[in-house]
Amino acid sequence: MSGSLHYSLLNKQKNFPIWFMRQAGRYLPEYKKIRKKNKNFINFCLNVNDATKVSLQPINRFDLDAVIIFSDILLILNAVGQKVEFKEKTGPILKNYNLNKFNKTNDKNFIKKLKNVYKIINKTRKKLPKEKSLIGFAGSPWTLLTYMINKGSPKKNIRFLKNLKKKEVIKIIKRLEHLIYIHCKQQILAGADIIQLFDSWAGLIEKKNLKKYCINPNKNIVNKIKKNFPNNPVICFPKGINQNINNFIKEVKPHGISIDHDISLKSLNLNNDVVFQGGMNPKFLLGNNKKMFKEAKKYLDFFKNKPYIFNLGHGILPQTKPENVKKLVEFVRSYNL
Numbered sequence: 001m002s003g004s005l006h007y008s009l010l011n012k013q014k015n016f017p018i019w020f021m022r023q024a025g026r027y028l029p030e031y032k033k034i035r036k037k038n039k040n041f042i043n044f045c046l047n048v049n050d051a052t053k054v055s056l057q058p059i060n061r062f063d064l065d066a067v068i069i070f071s072d073i074l075l076i077l078n079a080v081g082q083k084v085e086f087k088e089k090t091g092p093i094l095k096n097y098n099l100n101k102f103n104k105t106n107d108k109n110f111i112k113k114l115k116n117v118y119k120i121i122n123k124t125r126k127k128l129p130k131e132k133s134l135i136g137f138a139g140s141p142w143t144l145l146t147y148m149i150n151k152g153s154p155k156k157n158i159r160f161l162k163n164l165k166k167k168e169v170i171k172i173i174k175r176l177e178h179l180i181y182i183h184c185k186q187q188i189l190a191g192a193d194i195i196q197l198f199d200s201w202a203g204l205i206e207k208k209n210l211k212k213y214c215i216n217p218n219k220n221i222v223n224k225i226k227k228n229f230p231n232n233p234v235i236c237f238p239k240g241i242n243q244n245i246n247n248f249i250k251e252v253k254p255h256g257i258s259i260d261h262d263i264s265l266k267s268l269n270l271n272n273d274v275v276f277q278g279g280m281n282p283k284f285l286l287g288n289n290k291k292m293f294k295e296a297k298k299y300l301d302f303f304k305n306k307p308y309i310f311n312l313g314h315g316i317l318p319q320t321k322p323e324n325v326k327k328l329v330e331f332v333r334s335y336n337l
Contacts, residue, residue, distance in 0.1 A: 203240015
C-alpha cells in the first residue's frame with residue numbers, strides 16, 4: 001500500500017492530496033496522439049501497453065498523488081455479452097442485453113474477458129513510484145443498469161425502467177453487485193490501492209427509491225471490500241443526490257465520498273467519519289486563473305480542518321488547457337505549505 005492519498009483515506013490524515021477524475025484524457029496532447037491510433041475505444045481500454053502509458057501521463061506531467069487506471073465503467077457490461085461502442089460526439093451506444101448471458105456468465109469467464117484490465121493495473125503499479133497511489137474503479141449497480149436498459153447515456157430519461165417490474169430491477173441490480181465486486185477484487189489483487197465506485201446517474205433516482213437502488217447496492221459492495229480487503233479504501237461518488245449525501249455517508253460508510261459541484265458545502269455534515277473529495281466545477285479550469293484559484297480556495301478553506309482530497313466535481317473537460325491544470329496543482333500544493 002502506498003501514497004499520501006491512500007494514507008489519508010485510512011488514517012483520516014489532515015492533508016490535501018490531489019488527483020483528478022478524467023486526468024488522463026482528451027485535454028492532453030500526448031493522450032490524443034495515442035488515442036488517434038486506437039480507433040475502437042473499448043479495445044483501447046484493453047490495450048495493455050497504450051492504456052498503461054495514458055494512465056501514467058498525468059503523473060508524469062503534473063506529479064499528482066495518484067493514478068486512476070485508464071478504463072471504462074462499461075467494460076463490465078461488454079464482458080457479459082452486451083456489446084459497447086463509442087461514437088464521437090454521441091458517447092456510448094450499447095446493443096440489446098442478453099439476460100441469459102448476463103446471468104449465466106461464470107466468474108472465471110468474466111475475469112478472463114477483463115484480464116487485460118488487471119494486466120494494465122499490474123504494469124502501471126510496477127512503473128509507478130511507491131509514494132503514489134493507484135486507483136481502480138467500477139460503475140455502481142444503478143448506473144450500469146441505466147446504461148444496460150437505456151442502451152446509452154440516460155441523460156434525464158427516467159422512463160427507461162417503465163417496462164421492467166421492480167422485482168426484475170432488483171434481480172439485475174443484485175447480479176451487478178456481484179459482477180462489480182468481482183471486478184474490484186481483481187483490480188485490488190492486480191495492484192490497485194484504492195477503489196472508486198462511480199454512481200454517475202444516482203441523481204435520476206426518486207428519493208423514495210434511493211435506499212433500494214443506490215444506498216443498499218453501494219453499501220453491499222463497500223462492506224464486501226472492507227471485509228476482504230481492509231487495507232484498500234473505497235471512495236463513493238453518488239453524483240447528483242445533493243441533500244441526500246449525508247444519509248448516504250451514514251448508511252454506506254465508505255472511506256471517502258466524492259462530491260459534485262451542485263452540492264452546497266453548507267449542507268455537508270462535517271462530523272461524518274469520512275474523507276471528503278472534490279466538488280470544484282471543472283468549468284473553472286476553462287476561464288481565467290484568478291477565478292480558478294478563488295474557487296479552489298473556497299474548497300480548501302472549507303475543508304481545512306478536515307481530511308480532504310482535492311479533486312473536481314466531475315471529470316476534466318476536453319477543452320481544458322493543460323497549463324491551467326498545472327497552475328491549479330501548484331496552487332493547491334502551495335496552500336498545503
